[in-house]
Amino acid sequence: MTERIADVGRGISLAYEEIGTGEPLVLVAGLGQQLHSWPTAFCEELAARGYRVIRFDNRDAGRSTHMRFRPPRPGAILLRQWPAEQYDLTDMATDTIGLLDALDLADTHIAGVSMGGMIAQTVAALRPERVRTLTSIMSNTGARKAGRPALSTWLLMGGKPARTRAEAEDRAVRIFRHIGSHGFPFDEAAVRELAGSGWDRDPSPAGVGRQLAAIFRSGDRTSRLRAITAPTLVIHGDRDRMVHPTGGAATARAIGGARLETIPGMGHDLPKGAWPRLLDLIDDHARQRSEDATI
Structure with a gap:
C-alpha cells in the first residue's frame, strides 16, 4: 500500500492508495475527510474478499490539489453567491472519472460516504458505462426537505476551526460524539488518531468550506x-x-431499482460494530452484479 499522485486533468491531481487485487472498488470520502477516513482495516477486509480497493483524497483535501480562492462565507452560500472559481459536485465527479482514466479502469464498483455518496451518484449519472455498481452510504439527493442536518449539528459544525493538532482531535471528538453511531460503542482513541493523522496530512480548513459550497x-x-x-x-x-x-430514503426513491438498507444504531460514521453488516452489504451487492453479468 503506497500513496501515489495521479494527474486527473484540468490542473487537478489526486492522492490515492490501492489495497488488494481483484475487481476494482473505488471508495469516495466525505466532506472534509481524507482517504484514510475509509479505515485501513476496513479496506483490508474488502481486499480479502477479492477487491482492488482504491481510496483517495478529493480535491481540497489531504494531499490532493487545493484550490487557491477564498471559500464563500455561510451567508454568501445561503444567498447562492459564489466566487467565479467555485466548483460543484459535477467537477468533483469528473475528478473521480479522471482517476479511473489514470488507473486505466474502464469501469468499477464505486461506494461513497456522505458527500462521497453524492460524488459517486454523480459519477454514475454522468458516465453510466463506467460504474458496475453504486453504493451510496449516509448520503442524500440535495432536496431541501430530505436528509437535512439537525439544528444542533449545524450549531456544532459552525464552531471555530482548529488551530493545532490537539484542537483538531478535541473538535473531532465533540463532533463525532454528537453525529456518530449512538447504537455502537464510541471509540475516542480511533477518532483522535484519525483527526491527528488528518491534521498531519492537511491542516488547512479552507478546503472544507469550498467543498461545502460545492454541495450547496x-x-x-x-x-x-x-x-x-x-x-x-x-x-x-x-x-x-x-x-x-430521509436522505437515504429519497436517494433510493430517485434511482430506479435502488435498494435501501437501514442499519439500526448507526449514525454518521463507520463504527467497528457495524463493519460486518457494511462489508457484507457492499460485497453482496457487487457480487450479485458480477453473477448477473455471467448469466
Whole structure:
C-alpha cells in the first residue's frame, strides 16, 4: 500500500492508495475527510474478499490539489453567491472519472460516504458505462426537505476551526460524539488518531468550506439521479444527525431499482460494530452484479 499522485486533468491531481487485487472498488470520502477516513482495516477486509480497493483524497483535501480562492462565507452560500472559481459536485465527479482514466479502469464498483455518496451518484449519472455498481452510504439527493442536518449539528459544525493538532482531535471528538453511531460503542482513541493523522496530512480548513459550497451549489440533484442505471444500494443509519435518514430514503426513491438498507444504531460514521453488516452489504451487492453479468 503506497500513496501515489495521479494527474486527473484540468490542473487537478489526486492522492490515492490501492489495497488488494481483484475487481476494482473505488471508495469516495466525505466532506472534509481524507482517504484514510475509509479505515485501513476496513479496506483490508474488502481486499480479502477479492477487491482492488482504491481510496483517495478529493480535491481540497489531504494531499490532493487545493484550490487557491477564498471559500464563500455561510451567508454568501445561503444567498447562492459564489466566487467565479467555485466548483460543484459535477467537477468533483469528473475528478473521480479522471482517476479511473489514470488507473486505466474502464469501469468499477464505486461506494461513497456522505458527500462521497453524492460524488459517486454523480459519477454514475454522468458516465453510466463506467460504474458496475453504486453504493451510496449516509448520503442524500440535495432536496431541501430530505436528509437535512439537525439544528444542533449545524450549531456544532459552525464552531471555530482548529488551530493545532490537539484542537483538531478535541473538535473531532465533540463532533463525532454528537453525529456518530449512538447504537455502537464510541471509540475516542480511533477518532483522535484519525483527526491527528488528518491534521498531519492537511491542516488547512479552507478546503472544507469550498467543498461545502460545492454541495450547496449543486442543489437538488433528484432529476439527475433518475439517469442512473447501475445497480444501486443505499445504506443509511437510523441515528444519523448529519444526514437525516430521509436522505437515504429519497436517494433510493430517485434511482430506479435502488435498494435501501437501514442499519439500526448507526449514525454518521463507520463504527467497528457495524463493519460486518457494511462489508457484507457492499460485497453482496457487487457480487450479485458480477453473477448477473455471467448469466
